[in-house]
Amino acid sequence: MIQDSVFTRIIRREIPAAIVYEDDQVIAFMDAGQVNPGHVLVATRRQVETLVELEEAEVAHLFAVAHRVARAVQAAFTPEGMTLLQTNRPAGWQTVPHVHVHVLPRHANDGADLVWPRQDPSLEVLRGYAQRIRL
Template sequence: MTPSYDPDNIFAKILRGEIPAHKVYEDEHTLAFMDVMPQGEGHTLVIPKAPSRGLLDAEPATLAALIASVQRVGRAVKKAFQADGLTVFQYNEPAGGQTVFHLHVHLIPRREGVPLKRHEGGMADNAVLAEHAARIRAALDAAV
């Protein structure tokens, strides 16, 4: 049996404004922000605002809004970092690699021959995250 959603998870706290985040995109249903332990330059997370532990318990409408934002933000992330490609990760439950139990999608711009860093590699510099977020917001603004 899957445990229930914990409203005190870190992403729920970000949604409530209790923990700061470098936001890049927000709409009625989703929020995108910089991963504080990036696996690559521009590593961005997209989450639904609806409380969902993972892919398997989310409402279909929540998933539809999430994937639309993933595509929109993903295009901007790739453009902002002049990437050759984009890696998209989504984990479910501990055995699947999930460590924060609020549905989220990782977007990581990729360049040929550049490996991903370890996710546990430590916190990124705040100024770097702010600059990366600004680059993605500019790419989003240019796409409108």
């Protein structure tokens, strides 16, 4: 049996949270570790670790709510920018094994950074990658 995530415990009201929105599929609440004021997490109610385990309709609803939350955060906090971030598994920077999207208001020089080593493969290599995943 999968151990309950902290988000599942929030959904069950076992842990207090500042809830922004909820429906039968998702819940949105303030991130306890605010990077900037207005930092919200939008999580599935169903505990699933990664995005690829969800059905397409579930992903669509998750991101539709994240979009609504982003618009509300923009109106309430007027940030200079916005980062929506969804991560999968520890190697992909996921820290809670429960699908969620960060809605993170951003400001110049706010200290939040997203860095990775850029590689510049040739167009031939890129076409090979594309062939492997072509839908």
